Amino acid sequence: MSHSPSLPDRPRLELDPEMSDAERLEAIRQHYRRIVQVNDELETRLADAEGRRGELKDDVEQLKRENEVLKTSSLYIASVEEITDDGVVIKQHGNNQEVLTQAASRLDEDLRPGDRVAINDSFAVQQVLDDETDSRAQAMEVTESPDVEYADIGGIDDQIREVREAVEDPLENPEQFEKVGVDPPSGVLLHGPPGTGKTMLAKAVANESDATFIKMAGSELVRKFIGEGARLVRDLFELAAEREPAVIFIDEIDAVAAKRTDSKTSGDAEVQRTMMQLLSEMDGFDDRGEVRIMAATNRFDMLDEAILRPGRFDRLIEVPEPGAEGRERILEIHTADMSVADGVDLGAVARDLDGYSGADIASLATEAGMFAIRDGRTEVSQGDFEAARDKLQDADKEDERVINYQY
Numbered sequence: 001m002s003h004s005p006s007l008p009d010r011p012r013l014e015l016d017p018e019m020s021d022a023e024r025l026e027a028i029r030q031h032y033r034r035i036v037q038v039n040d041e042l043e044t045r046l047a048d049a050e051g052r053r054g055e056l057k058d059d060v061e062q063l064k065r066e067n068e069v070l071k072t073s074s075l076y077i078a079s080v081e082e083i084t085d086d087g088v089v090i091k092q093h094g095n096n097q098e099v100l101t102q103a104a105s106r107l108d109e110d111l112r113p114g115d116r117v118a119i120n121d122s123f124a125v126q127q128v129l130d131d132e133t134d135s136r137a138q139a140m141e142v143t144e145s146p147d148v149e150y151a152d153i154g155g156i157d158d159q160i161r162e163v164r165e166a167v168e169d170p171l172e173n174p175e176q177f178e179k180v181g182v183d184p185p186s187g188v189l190l191h192g193p194p195g196t197g198k199t200m201l202a203k204a205v206a207n208e209s210d211a212t213f214i215k216m217a218g219s220e221l222v223r224k225f226i227g228e229g230a231r232l233v234r235d236l237f238e239l240a241a242e243r244e245p246a247v248i249f250i251d252e253i254d255a256v257a258a259k260r261t262d263s264k265t266s267g268d269a270e271v272q273r274t275m276m277q278l279l280s281e282m283d284g285f286d287d288r289g290e291v292r293i294m295a296a297t298n299r300f301d302m303l304d305e306a307i308l309r310p311g312r313f314d315r316l317i318e319v320p321e322p323g324a325e326g327r328e329r330i331l332e333i334h335t336a337d338m339s340v341a342d343g344v345d346l347g348a349v350a351r352d353l354d355g356y357s358g359a360d361i362a363s364l365a366t367e368a369g370m371f372a373i374r375d376g377r378t379e380v381s382q383g384d385f386e387a388a389r390d391k392l393q394d395a396d397k398e399d400e401r402v403i404n405y406q407y
């Protein structure tokens with residue numbers, strides 16, 4: 001980076017006590033002229049710098065957009081069938097279409113029949129993938145005992161009770177359900193705004209019922225593992241059966257179970273296949289042993305009703321944004337390990353956080369701690385919480401501004 005030339009010196013007025021009045025006046029006039037000159041020069045520099053800043057801002061926006069495109073551009077999955085002198089014969093997963101194509105030249109040496117590869121929109125081979133078990137490992141997060149407890153979740157006690165009834169009780173006392181002769185709910189769907197504790201709730205119930213937690217994100221199935229969704233859903237249920245007792249958690253289920261639209265693009269067909277697989281796994285799950293199925297969505301309105309029929313996700317639990325009391329409880333949880341100064345009124349802080357989710361409150365607590373640290377203090381004051389709130393609100397506004405700018 002080039003350094004900008006140093007700023008002009010500040011002019012100094014030097015008056016000699018020996019000077020006559022006329023000389024003093026002249027010296028002051030000259031000083032005034034120098035100040036005007038330096039001022040002009042600084043103004044030009046400032047205008048230049050502002051112009052440059054505008055250019056850099058444009059560059060940043062441009063890079064942000066390119067980055068977004070790179071992050072979201074998808075590749076399809078295919079298998080290499082044959083390598084011929086004319087090119088590579090591949091079979092695309094999902095639609096089984098066979099195509100004669102080329103590989104990127106850097107891959108020429110690496111390709112073997114049977115390899116799993118990623119192809120772009122024009123079917124050119126872009127990447128050789130590791131074997132299948134890898135995508136299974138990547139698509140599923142498996143945790144023996146997640147480190148979340150019911151006590152870590154604030155403001156949604158009713159929802160915790162409902163989840164315990166629908167998930168924990170059948171896992172721990174299956175005989176009781178049998179004796180009474182009722183089937184426990186097949187699937188539990190948590191729905192509500194982002195960051196309200198849905199994932200925490202699923203992890204906590206797995207932990208507290210000593211079950212393995214197996215998470216799959218619907219959005220990744222359709223973005224990252226194109227052509228593999230249905231197979232991964234099958235693997236998910238198989239893995240759960242191997243690891244029982246287990247809790248399956250499908251986050252962002254709306255990505256694979258949205259209402260059918262009229263469009264017949266291949267993307268939609270693929271999503272449909274993934275959803276059909278999910279429905280058939282749930283339907284065939286009567287003898288499911290000690291496996292419970294949970295899912296979460298922020299977009300309940302978008303769900304296909306097929307997924308909500310009896311025997312599928314038939315227990316709906318809404319996880320709403322916390323009210324003032326819930327916010328205070330969440331704030332207490334997230335400040336429990338912090339040194340909060342005596343006299344800080346967390347209730348008053350929480351009352352001012354209308355519209356904040358649990359995730360927002362967790363960031364607020366961390367941010368308040370950062371204010372104390374920056375200030376060289378070891379205790380977090382009421383003022384730190386207020387400063388954190390102002391900062392998060394400003395950041396929110398900034399986000400809105402960027403979003404408005406982009407669309």
Ligand SMILES: Nc1ncnc2c1ncn2[C@@H]1O[C@H](COP(=O)(O)OP(=O)(O)OP(=O)(O)O)[C@@H](O)[C@H]1O
Nearest residue numbers: 152153154194195196197198199200330358359362
């Ligand atoms: N009710 C809550 N009590 C305590 N902490 C919470 C609560 N809700 C959210 N949090 C905090 O926010 C983080 C994110 O919450 P979580 O992932 O459970 O939300 P979610 O509802 O699943 O969100 P999303 O829909 O965005 O996936 C948690 O790790 C926790 O720190």
